Amino acid sequence: MNDELTPDERAAMRARILGGARGITPTGAHRGTWIAGSVAAALIVAIAGGVAATSTLSAPEIATPPSPSATAPTPRFTATPTPTLSPTTPAPTPTAPALAFGGDCSTVFDDSAVSAIAGVEMRLSREPIVWDARWLGGISCQWRAQDPTEWQVVNLTVLPWSVVPDEVRSRVGAAPVCDGGGPCDYSERFGDAWVVVGSDDGATAVRAVAEAGARAAVSPGTERPLSPGAWRLADCGEQLEGAVEGALGRDDLGPLGTDNVPQGQAWEVLTARGAASWCTFAPVSYDETNPPSLRVSLAAGARSDPGEGEQSGGSPVEVGGAQTAWWMPAADGNGGRLLANAAGGVVDVSGENLSREQLRAVTAAIISALG
Amino acid sequence: MGEMWTLQSVDDDDAGLWSRVCRGDELALAALFDRHEARLFRHATRLLTHREDAKDAVTVAFFELWRKRAAVRLVDGSPLPWLLTAVAHCARNLERSGRRYRTLLERVPAALPAPAPDVDDGAVLGALKRLPEREQAVVVLAVLEGYAEREVAQALGIPAGTVKSRLARAKAKMRDDLAPEGARA
Numbered sequence: 163m164n165d166e167l168t169p170d171e172r173a174a175m176r177a178r179i180l181g182g183a184r185g186i187t188p189t190g191a192h193r194g195t196w197i198a199g200s201v202a203a204a205l206i207v208a209i210a211g212g213v214a215a216t217s218t219l220s221a222p223e224i225a226t227p228p229s230p231s232a233t234a235p236t237p238r239f240t241a242t243p244t245p246t247l248s249p250t251t252p253a254p255t256p257t258a259p260a261l262a263f264g265g266d267c268s269t270v271f272d273d274s275a276v277s278a279i280a281g282v283e284m285r286l287s288r289e290p291i292v293w294d295a296r297w298l299g300g301i302s303c304q305w306r307a308q309d310p311t312e313w314q315v316v317n318l319t320v321l322p323w324s325v326v327p328d329e330v331r332s333r334v335g336a337a338p339v340c341d342g343g344g345p346c347d348y349s350e351r352f353g354d355a356w357v358v359v360g361s362d363d364g365a366t367a368v369r370a371v372a373e374a375g376a377r378a379a380v381s382p383g384t385e386r387p388l389s390p391g392a393w394r395l396a397d398c399g400e401q402l403e404g405a406v407e408g409a410l411g412r413d414d415l416g417p418l419g420t421d422n423v424p425q426g427q428a429w430e431v432l433t434a435r436g437a438a439s440w441c442t443f444a445p446v447s448y449d450e451t452n453p454p455s456l457r458v459s460l461a462a463g464a465r466s467d468p469g470e471g472e473q474s475g476g477s478p479v480e481v482g483g484a485q486t487a488w489w490m491p492a493a494d495g496n497g498g499r500l501l502a503n504a505a506g507g508v509v510d511v512s513g514e515n516l517s518r519e520q521l522r523a524v525t526a527a528i529i530s531a532l533g
Numbered sequence: 534m535g536e537m538w539t540l541q542s543v544d545d546d547d548a549g550l551w552s553r554v555c556r557g558d559e560l561a562l563a564a565l566f567d568r569h570e571a572r573l574f575r576h577a578t579r580l581l582t583h584r585e586d587a588k589d590a591v592t593v594a595f596f597e598l599w600r601k602r603a604a605v606r607l608v609d610g611s612p613l614p615w616l617l618t619a620v621a622h623c624a625r626n627l628e629r630s631g632r633r634y635r636t637l638l639e640r641v642p643a644a645l646p647a648p649a650p651d652v653d654d655g656a657v658l659g660a661l662k663r664l665p666e667r668e669q670a671v672v673v674l675a676v677l678e679g680y681a682e683r684e685v686a687q688a689l690g691i692p693a694g695t696v697k698s699r700l701a702r703a704k705a706k707m708r709d710d711l712a713p714e715g716a717r718a
Contacts, residue, residue: 163587165578172570175592179566182592183559183599313698313705362702419606420690421667444690446604455690494683494693512692 261296262320262355262383267303270374276305276316279369280361283308284316290470290488290501292459292510293438295319295428299383302428316370317347317360319428320378322385326356327434330427338364347426350375355382358427388437392463393506393532395433398441402458405531406443409523410454410516418442418455437462452515458528459510466508471501479518482526484509489518497521504529548610554602562599569613573620576677579658580624590627594619606688614674614688621673625666660710668703675700 167175263269267286276284284305295302300321307314326334333349334356340346340363348367349358355378359370395401399417407415424440432438439462444455471478471488479500481487487502497514500521509528513521550568553561570591577587594616598605608614661672667689674685675696682700686693 163578163582163584165575167570167574167588171588175570175588176563176566178592179595179599180559180563182596183562186596186600313702418690419604422691422695452687492693496683514692 260384260386261299262301262322262378263381265296265301267301267318270301270303270318270320270377271305271370273305275373276370279373280305280307280314280316280366282312282314284314288470288473290466290474290476290510292464292466292501292508293424293429293432293461294464295321295432297386297388297437297461297464298322298325298432298435299386300325301383314362314366315360316366317426317428318370318374319358319431320374320381320383321356321358321428321431322383323351323354323356324385325435326431329434330430333427338367340364347428349427352376353379353382355379360426360428388435388463391505392436393460395436395439395460395462398439398458398460399443401439402441402528402531403443405527406456406458406524409527410520412445414445415443416446418444418457424459437464454513454515454520456516456524457512459512460507460528460532461510462507464508465503466501476501479522481522481529483529484525487525489521491518500525502529504532506532546610547607547612551607551610551612554599559599562595565598565612566595569616572613572678573616576617576673577620577624579677580621580662581627586624586627590620590623593623606690608680608684608688614678614680614684617673617678618670618688621669622666625662625669628662656711657707660707663710664703664706668699668706671696671699672703672707 271279273283273285276286285308287304287306289304293302298321300319303318305316305318330349331351334351335349338346338348346362346364346367347358347360348364348371349356350371351357352375355375357371357375357378359367359374361367361370403415407413420442424438429438439460440458442455442457445453466486468486471486471490474488474490476488476490476499479487479489481500481502484502484504487500489498489500491498492514497512497516498518498521499510499512500518501508501510502525506529509525509532511521511525511528513524516524547565547568550561550565554565573591573594574587577590578584581587581590597619598612598616605612605615661669664672670689671685674680674688675682680688682693682696685696689696691699
C-alpha cells in the first residue's frame, strides 16, 4: 500500500475532518469523568462499538499489592484486635497462625520454586508495603524477575475465605483473562484459604495457585477486622481533591488519564473491605509542558515496616501528621515517592513534576483530610 | 487573522495550533491535520491492510482529538503522540471488526482484481498487531516514532518504569512471535 495520501485524498480527508469538527460537541473537562492519553483506546473503542471495551484498563505493575519485606515476616499491628470472647467460647489454639503462612513469604515459595514456575529467575521483592493482605489476616507476596531487562512479576495473595466477597467468589476458578490487557489473575479456594495469583500469563498464575494451594489450606490465616482507628476510605478522589488542590495551590486538578490502574481480584477484596483505595490527580487541561501528576495509594489500618523505606533507598523525612515517613526520589530526579505511616494507615504518594517539599505538603494535607 | 499565536513560530507550531483548537477553532484542527497527516497516515498504513481503513483511522483520531480536546495529554506542547496512539487503537479496532466480515467478503465474487500482497505488512508488523493494546501503544511511540521514554510516559500517563517494563515485555513477545516464522524460513 502506498503510504502517502494523494492530493485528492488529502483534500477529502481535510474537508471531512473540518466538517465533522463543526458537528461534534466537545466533551468538557468534566472533573472525575474524563479519560485521556492512551485512553484514546477507550475513546476509539466507544466509537467502534465497544469491540474491546474491557481491554484498556490494566496494569499488573501496580495492580496487585506489593510484597511485605522478606526480612520482616512479623507484622507490626498498631492495634492488635482484642478478642471479645465470652466465657463459654473456647480459647483459640495457640498454634493457629494469625496470618496465612505465618506472614512469611519465603514459606510460600522460595525463589527457585517461583523461578521454575515463571521460567525465568525470580526473587522475592522488597519493595515497601502499601496494600497488603496481612491486615486482613492474609499474606501478599511479590516476586520479580531478577534480570533487570526482564519484566515478569508474580503476585500472590492468600486470604481467609471468609474475607472474600461474593462478587469475587463468583469468579473463583475462572480462566484468567490476559490478552488485551485484562487482569491476568487466577484464584481458587482451598479449604478455608483463598489463593489468587496475578502474573503476565495465565499459565503461570494457574500453576502458582495449584502449587501453593494445598499448603495454604493448612495455613489460611484468621480473618482480622481493620483496627478501630483505621481510616474510613470511600472515593479517594473525592475525599482528597480539596486537600491536594489546597496543598498545591491549584483548582484545576482531576484524575490522571492512564490505563495503569490497580485491579484484579486481590484488589477487589481489599477495596471491598475498606482496606485500600487509590486515586490520581493531574491538571484537567494539558496546556503545561510538564504538568504535575500524583498517584495516591491508601491502606487503611496498615503500617509500613520502618526498614522498608531504607531498603528502597528512602531517607526519613518529616511530614505533618505522620508518625514516620520516607522520601524516595525518582531515578531521573523528576519527582519521587513519599511513604508515610499515620495513625489511620499508610499513605503512599508518587508525584511527577513536583518537588519534595510539594509532596511533603500534599502528604500532610492528605493525612489531615483523612482524619 | 493576525493573532498573537501566529507569531510564536514561523511554522505556527503545535502549541500555537493547540491553543486555537482549545478555543474551538476548527481551522486550527485542519492545520494540525496538514502538519501531521503524512506521518499519521504512514503510521496507519503500517498497521492496517486496507487503504480506506487507514484513512478512516486517521480521520477518527482527529475527530476524537477535537471531541476530547479539553482532556488531551500533550507532550512538549504537541498532541502528536496522542494522535499516534489514537490511530493505533483505531487501527486495532478496525482490524478486529474487519475480521468479522472477512469470511463473508471472501465469498463475494470479486469485481476487481485482488490487491497485491502488502509488502509493508510483514511479520514484524503482524507481531506488533498481536500485542495487547497497552504494549502496542508503547512500541508505537517508543520504537516506531522514536519518542523518549519520558515522553512516552507523559503521553500515556504511566510511570517511566512502566514504559520500560511494557517495552521489554512487548519486545520479548514479538521475538517469541517471530521465532517460529524465522525457523520456517
